[in-house]
Amino acid sequence: xxxxxxxxxxxxxxxxxxxxxxxxxxxxxxxxxxxxxxxxxxxxxxxxxxxxxxxxxxxxxxxxxxxxxxxxxxxxxxxxxxxxxxxxxxxxxxxxxxxxxxxxxxxxxxxxxxxxxxxxxxxxxxxxxxxxxxxxxxxxxxxxxxxxxxxxxxxxxxxxxxxxxxxxxxxxxxxxxxxxxxxxxxxxxxxxxxxxxxxxxxxxxxxxxxxxxxxxxxx
Amino acid sequence: xxxxxxxxxxxxxxxxxxxxxxxxxxxxxxxxxxxxxxxxxxxxxxxxxxxxxxxxxxxxxxxxxxxxxxxxxxxxxxxxxxxxxxxxxxxxxxxxxxxxxxxxxxxxxxxxxxxxxxxxxxxxxxxxxxxxxxxxxxxxxxxxxxxxxxxxxxxxxxxxxxxxxxxxxxxxxxxxxxxxxxxxxxxxxxxxxxxxxxxxxxxxxxxxxxxxxxxxxxxxxxxxxxxxxxxxxxxxxxxxxxxxxxxxxxxxxxxxxxxxxxxxxxxxxxxxxxxxxxxxxxxxxxxxxxxxxxxxxxxxxxxxxxxxxxxxxxxxxxxxxxxxxxxxxxxxxxxxxxxxxxxxxxxxxxxxxxxxxxxxxxxxxxxxxxxxxxxxxxxxxxxxxxxxxxxxxxxxxxxxxxxxxxxxxxxxxxxxxxxxxxxxxxxxxxxxxxxxxxxxxxxxxxxxxxxxxxxxxxxxxxxxxxxxxxxxxxxxxxxxxxxxxxxxxxxxxxxxxxxxxxxxxxxxxxxxxxxxxxxxxxxxx
Numbered sequence: 001x002x003x004x005x006x007x008x009x010x011x012x013x014x015x016x017x018x019x020x021x022x023x024x025x026x027x028x029x030x031x032x033x034x035x036x037x038x039x040x041x042x043x044x045x046x047x048x049x050x051x052x053x054x055x056x057x058x059x060x061x062x063x064x065x066x067x068x069x070x071x072x073x074x075x076x077x078x079x080x081x082x083x084x085x086x087x088x089x090x091x092x093x094x095x096x097x098x099x100x101x102x103x104x105x106x107x108x109x110x111x112x113x114x115x116x117x118x119x120x121x122x123x124x125x126x127x128x129x130x131x132x133x134x135x136x137x138x139x140x141x142x143x144x145x146x147x148x149x150x151x152x153x154x155x156x157x158x159x160x161x162x163x164x165x166x167x168x169x170x171x172x173x174x175x176x177x178x179x180x181x182x183x184x185x186x187x188x189x190x191x192x193x194x195x196x197x198x199x200x201x202x203x204x205x206x207x208x209x210x211x212x213x214x215x216x217x218x219x
Numbered sequence: 220x221x222x223x224x225x226x227x228x229x230x231x232x233x234x235x236x237x238x239x240x241x242x243x244x245x246x247x248x249x250x251x252x253x254x255x256x257x258x259x260x261x262x263x264x265x266x267x268x269x270x271x272x273x274x275x276x277x278x279x280x281x282x283x284x285x286x287x288x289x290x291x292x293x294x295x296x297x298x299x300x301x302x303x304x305x306x307x308x309x310x311x312x313x314x315x316x317x318x319x320x321x322x323x324x325x326x327x328x329x330x331x332x333x334x335x336x337x338x339x340x341x342x343x344x345x346x347x348x349x350x351x352x353x354x355x356x357x358x359x360x361x362x363x364x365x366x367x368x369x370x371x372x373x374x375x376x377x378x379x380x381x382x383x384x385x386x387x388x389x390x391x392x393x394x395x396x397x398x399x400x401x402x403x404x405x406x407x408x409x410x411x412x413x414x415x416x417x418x419x420x421x422x423x424x425x426x427x428x429x430x431x432x433x434x435x436x437x438x439x440x441x442x443x444x445x446x447x448x449x450x451x452x453x454x455x456x457x458x459x460x461x462x463x464x465x466x467x468x469x470x471x472x473x474x475x476x477x478x479x480x481x482x483x484x485x486x487x488x489x490x491x492x493x494x495x496x497x498x499x500x501x502x503x504x505x506x507x508x509x510x511x512x513x514x515x516x517x518x519x520x521x522x523x524x525x526x527x528x529x530x531x532x533x534x535x536x537x538x539x540x541x542x543x544x545x546x547x548x549x550x551x552x553x554x555x556x557x558x559x560x561x562x563x564x565x566x567x568x569x570x571x572x573x574x575x576x577x578x579x580x581x582x583x584x585x586x587x588x589x590x591x592x593x594x595x596x597x598x599x600x601x602x603x604x605x606x607x608x609x610x611x612x613x614x615x616x617x618x619x620x621x622x623x624x625x626x627x628x629x630x631x632x633x634x635x636x637x638x639x640x641x642x643x644x645x646x647x648x649x650x651x652x653x654x655x656x657x658x659x660x661x662x663x664x665x666x667x668x669x670x671x672x673x674x675x676x677x678x679x680x681x682x683x684x685x686x687x688x689x690x691x692x693x694x695x696x697x698x699x700x701x702x703x704x705x706x707x708x709x710x711x712x713x714x715x716x717x718x719x720x721x722x723x724x725x726x727x728x729x730x731x732x733x734x735x736x737x738x739x740x741x742x743x744x
Contacts, residue, residue: 059585062294062592066500067568069291069493074561077486078530079554080540095281097290098596101589110590111243111597112648116691118241126241133242137250141604144253149274178281179274 005157009150016146016184022191023139026131026198033202040195040204047192048107054185055104058097065093084165092175099178103185106193123200123207130197138190145183153180223264227614230255234605244651245594249601252608265611276603280596284489285391285413289595291492292384294588295477295499299470300343301584302503302575305334307466309351313449314458315467321439321446323356324369328431331373332424333474335380345374345694349701355449362445363706365438368714371687371694372431372721378649378683379676380424381417381478382495384595385649387488389675390416392653396661397671404666411671413488414481418739419672420679421482423729427680430721465505473498484743497568498527503580504571511577516570523567526560533557595650602654609659619663629667633674636660637681637726644685648693652682676736677729684722687715 025043029036068089076082105111118126155161156173163172199205230251237247259265280286299305309330316322316329327348334344348370356366378385394411439446477495480486486494501524508517533539537553539546546554575581609615625631639660643652657678665671686693689712698711729735 055586055589058589058593059582062290062585062589063572065287065290066294066493066496067565069287069489070497070565070568073486073490073493074530077490078534078539078557078561080542090287091282091284094287094290097589098593099281101593102597102600105590105593105597106243108590110594111245112594112651113241113243114238114647115241115696117239121241129240129242133240133246133250137242137246137253140253141246141249141601144270144604145274145277148271152275175281176278179277182277 006154009154009157013150023135023194025191026135026194029195029198029202029204033199033204037199037204040199044192044195047188047195051103051107051185051189051192054100054181058099058101058104061093061096061100065090065097068093084163084168088163088165088169092169095175095178099182100185102182103189106186106189127197127200127207131194131201134190134194134197138186142183142187142190146180149176149179153177222262223612224617226255226259226262226264227609227612227617230609230612230614238647243597244647245597245601247601248598248651248655249604252605256604256608256611259608259611265608269611270607273604273607276607277600280599280603283391285394286387286596288382288387288413288489288492289384290588290592291489291496292382292387293591293595294585295492295495296343297588297591298496298499298503298575298584300347301580301587302499302506302578304466304470304499304502304506305343305347306351307506308333308470309348311458311463311466313352313355315463317449320443320448321435323352323359323361323449324365324435324438324446325432327352327356327369328373328428328435331370331376332380332428333470335373335377335383335424344377345371345697346701348374349698353698353701353706354703357703357706359449360444360447362442363710364714365435365445366714367698367702367706367711368716368718369431369435371692371698371711371715372718374697375683375686375694376424376428378686379420379427379679381420382481382488382492383420383679385653386416386420386675386679387413388595388599388650388653389657389679392657393661393671393675396658397665400662400665403662411675414484414743415672415740416675417478417481417488418743419676419736422735422739423676423680423725426728426735427721427725430725431718434717434721469502469505473502482739482743497564498524500568500571500575503584504567504574507578507580508574511574513574513577516574519570520567520574523564523570526564526567529560530557530564533560598650599654602651605655606658615659615662618659619666622660622663623667629664629669632664632667633669633677633730636664637677640678640681641685641688644682645688645691649679649682649686670733670737672740673729673733673736677726680722680726680729684719684726687719687722689715 022043025036025040029040068086072082072086072090075086121129153173153176156176159173160170161172161176162168162170163175196205200207233255234248234251237251238244240247253270256265256270260267260270309326312330313323313326316326319325331344331348334347353366353370357363377383390411390413393416397411435446473495476498477491480494481488481491501520504520505517505524508514508520533553533556537550539550539554539557541554572581575584622632622635625635627634640652640656643656647655661671661674664674687695689695692715695711695715699708702711
């Protein structure tokens, strides 16, 4: 087991490095739209599906957090007992909701935008903003998260780090793995958004109708 | 220092340009900051290991105990909204008050305050009230300016009336600011809890509701034609007592339990938010069961709600702590009874989930709660990269020096901050301002002598006003989007102006009488 983990980590890293050139695919569509039409459509379906899969887990966590937080509440306020593994489950669900849900929220147009100039932009202008943002903002942030967190995550996995208390959940390393999972999901959905934008720019797809997009308001 | 100052300002400007391009705010904040971070590394102003601490900061947000209440209150809000509980509330209140002159207006303000306390989501509240109340008000001959202004203003109450989600976020930011300020002035490091801010916001929020109502009463007396009494249409059967209890009483009870347990110090905001979400699920089940022909489920869910009361009563009467050495027989019986009640309560939660699933609302409600939560926290994640780089350039020191050099001491610095936040409120929403601006400006203001709770309430009132101010106020956009054709944008803007006046009066009142914000939190302790 102890030998297996560094090998797994190295393998994953090399898979990641090999996948990096995929970030050039939106640009390839701009250059040769016909040639990459089929593969990009296929990839968009797959990447959107990946975000949807992560969203389903996040939705599960959102129901779990209600139930478990209520159990914690009853146990401590009525019976005066507390279990760290239950509190750990609450915090795991809490982080799981947004770390796994953020990519699908990007897919579903759920992240707030400033809507002052945007309504006046043409479809092509919006697609350019989308393309630049996906590759120029999401990918660098994702790479910083993956690169900056690798060393501490490797230590956490090497020791199969548990949560702090002795009766806590035994897998804090999985909790910490939500961070690179978030980065990979966001990069994957960012790629999907960039591909969609590039296809619109080259006339392969119609831009989404205004009614299909919505913004989430100030809470 | 000069170069750093220029880069810090350039970063701020670039973020604003990026935001205006219309890319999601959270990612623009983080992405622009990262580009400037890399420039800083090239110029050897920022070190690479400094940027590499970023994943650790994300972990800090994931482990933040205070913020657990956010997804739970969001879920409470979306469940109440999806299950039409919020809609029923407005229908019942407006029919109860319809006979009085100006009654529909009062109903909108009161329901706005109640919805604020239960859902706390401005966009949803404004849209719901616009769709339901605005057409009725216009049909009954209300002045469109008065009707739209009242709806927009009442919708923004969600920001200030607890348990507002932004107050939770603000509590976290102000508490951190207070700690960093007290390390600099070597004062006692008092933390500011979510409960403190909820208590601090309660009196100003209620006074504000009072102002709104007084304005409507004045209108009804001085300009009776602007707010007539409404006539019920022929087909409407009179409300039965049961309808009133269920649609008005049940949400009121839930709000009372959630707020009361926080303010009474019985439960932490996180615990209360779990009760809120669970209670909302039960109300939704009760509301939707008849439509699905699930009468048995409805009775069972009612039993689950009653179970909650049994649990509360038993734990008030008996000491049921299981950690004691020997438990008296009566307490043992209470433990067994409360255990049974807890099981019934949880089964009722599942029964409600089943009713909602049958109505095809369960997964959509959880999905929308999950996506709103993701939206909030992605801003936190993006803003923390922005703050990291901004501080790497010494931007916080620059802002501190600037605020210290404003003439007029605390009051001058406060006025400048408020003005800047007000303008930022035109194109950023409350969440982004809390995550980006508050950590930068709050510590120097606290060092200059501002009380943290008072400062937070002033900021909240200020931003609430900003959302109501034409031409960029968020609430006005939502209203415009949901209003029927024939409502002029200019009327919406004119209607908002008297409420902006009331808001400014409220801000000045709290500024002059800090006790309005600080008395209740101090009393609770």
